[in-house]
Amino acid sequence: xxxxxxxxxxxxxxxxxxxxxxxxxxxxxxxxxGAIALADGDDAMQETMVQVLRHLRSLREPAALQGWVRRxxxxxxxxxxxxRTRQVPVEQVAEQAADDQPGLRLELxxxxxxxxxxxxxVLVLRDLEGFTEAETAGLLSIEVGTVKSRxxxxxxxxxxxxxx
Amino acid sequence: xxxxxxxxxxxxxxLRVLAGVLPGVGLVERVLDSPYExxxxxxxxxxxxxxxxxxxxxxxxxxxxxxxxxxxATQMPHLPFPLRFQVELRDGWCxxxxxxxxxxxxxxxxxxDRTHYAHLEGLPVRGLPVLRPLRPLFRRVVTGDINxxxxxxxxxxxxx
Numbered sequence: 001x002x003x004x005x006x007x008x009x010x011x012x013x014x015x016x017x018x019x020x021x022x023x024x025x026x027x028x029x030x031x032x033x034g035a036i037a038l039a040d041g042d043d044a045m046q047e048t049m050v051q052v053l054r055h056l057r058s059l060r061e062p063a064a065l066q067g068w069v070r071r072x073x074x075x076x077x078x079x080x081x082x083x084r085t086r087q088v089p090v091e092q093v094a095e096q097a098a099d100d101q102p103g104l105r106l107e108l109x110x111x112x113x114x115x116x117x118x119x120x121x122v123l124v125l126r127d128l129e130g131f132t133e134a135e136t137a138g139l140l141s142i143e144v145g146t147v148k149s150r151x152x153x154x155x156x157x158x159x160x161x162x163x164x
Numbered sequence: 165x166x167x168x169x170x171x172x173x174x175x176x177x178x179l180r181v182l183a184g185v186l187p188g189v190g191l192v193e194r195v196l197d198s199p200y201e202x203x204x205x206x207x208x209x210x211x212x213x214x215x216x217x218x219x220x221x222x223x224x225x226x227x228x229x230x231x232x233x234x235x236x237a238t239q240m241p242h243l244p245f246p247l248r249f250q251v252e253l254r255d256g257w258c259x260x261x262x263x264x265x266x267x268x269x270x271x272x273x274x275x276x277d278r279t280h281y282a283h284l285e286g287l288p289v290r291g292l293p294v295l296r297p298l299r300p301l302f303r304r305v306v307t308g309d310i311n312x313x314x315x316x317x318x319x320x321x322x323x324x
Contacts (some may be wrong), residue, residue: 013290015182015261015268016252022268026173041171049173050184053290078306128168147267 005060022049028066029073035124036077037110040084044077051076058154070129071139074121081117111161115154122150175257175270176282176317182268188295189286190302191267194310196281198317200273203281204256207269210236217312221307236260261288277320283310 001009001017003024009017029048051072059068112120118140125136126147133151137144157158173181178194183191196203209211214224219236227248228235234251249260249267260267268284286302287295 013288014255015186015266015288016250016259018182018185019178019252022173022178027170030171030173030193031168034169037171038169040179041169042173045173046169046177046181049178049181053181108167124168156232 003065004062005058007056007065011059020054021053023027025049025052025069029069031128032070032073033077035112035128036074036117036120037081037084038109040118041077044073044075044080047080048073048076066153074125074139078117078121081101081120083159107161111158116150119150119154119157122147123154126151173271176272176280179268179282179284180256180324181268182298183284186266186286187293188298188302189284189287190268190304191268191282192303192306192310193280194281195274196279196314196317197320198279200271200276200279201258203279203313204271207258208253208269210234210253210258210323213313213316216316218309219312229275242266242320249321256281260301263288281310281313282300 001020006021006024016067022145026045028127029045030041033044033048048069052069059065112123115123121140125131125139126133131139131164133144133147137147137148140147183189192297211224211226215221220240222241223239225237225246226234227237228310233252233254234253236249236251237246237247239246247262247265248256249262249265251261252259256271258267264287266284266286266288268282270282272280283306285306286298289295
C-alpha cells in the first residue's frame with residue numbers, strides 16, 4: 001500500500017493500517033529520537049508514535065506527513081531528554097558508560113551525551129537531516145542566532161574530541 | 165558522521181502505541197518463563213494455539229494466506245456464524261482485526277531463556293473516550309488468555 005493510502009486508512013481508524021504506518025515511519029523517527037534523546041530514545045519514539053496516531057486526523061494533506069512527524073519527534077525527544085538532564089547531574093552524564101556498542105559509535109554517543117538536549121536537536125536537524133539554519137530555527141521555534149551558537153558549541157565538542 | 169544512535173520500536177512497543185490510541189482495548193504484559201522460540205512457534209500456529217488458550221474460541225481456521233497476510237475464521241460458542249479476521253502475522257507480531265474485535269500479540273526474547281509477552285484485545289474503535297471504562301474488562305479477558313498461554317506452554321522442559 002502506498003504511504004498516502006496508508007495514511008488515509010489509518011486516519012479512518014484501521015488498526016492494521018496504523019501498525020503498518022508505525023513500521024513505515026520507524027526508521028525516520030528512530031533516527032531523530034535516538035540522536036536527541038539517547039538512552040530515552042525508545043521511550044521518545046513510542047510517545048512520538050502515540051501522538052502521531054492520536055492526532056493523525058488533523059493532518060489534512062498526507063504529503064505533509066514527514067514534516068509533521070518530524071516536529072512531533074523532535075518535541076517528544078527534547079521533552080524526555082530535558083527531563084533526564086534535570087534528573088541527572090552533568091558530571092554524571094559525562095561519566096555514564098556508553099551503550100554496549102563498540103568503537104566510533106560509543107565515542108559518538110559519549111560526545112552527544114555531553115551536549116545539552118537543545119544542542120543535540122540543532123545538530124541532528126542541521127548535520128543529520130540537512131536543514132538550513134533558517135529551517136532549523138523554524139522547526140525549533142528559536143532565533144537563527146540561537147541555532148548558530150548552539151551549533152557552534154556542538155561542533156566544537158566534536159572537534160575537541162576527535163581532532164588532535 | 166555515520167552510525168548515529170537510533171531508537172527502536174519493538175513489537176511490544178508497537179502494541180503499546182495501539183493501546184495508547186484505542187480507548188476500548190485492554191493490554192497486559194507479562195514475562196513468560198519459556199524461551200522465545202518456544203513461545204512464538206506455539207502462538208504462530210493460530211489454528212492450534214488460539215482455541216487452546218482462549219475459551220471464547222471453539223475453533224480457528226485459516227482461509228487464505230498471502231505471505232504475512234492471512235484471513236481466518238473463528239467459531240465462538242455463542243455465535244451462530246464464524247467471525248472473520250484479517251491477520252498480520254510475522255516473527256514476534258500478530259494483529260487480528262475483525263469489524264467488531266481486535267486481538268494483538270507481541271513477544272520479544274529476554275535473557276535467561278524467558279520471553280516478554282504483550283497481549284491486547286478489545287474494540288478497534290479510535291477517538292471514543294466513552295469506551296475507556298471497558299479497559300479493565302478487556303484486561304481481565306486478556307489476563308485469562310495469558311494464563312491459558314502459560315498453561316498451554318506448560319513447565320519448562322528439562323535442560324532448557
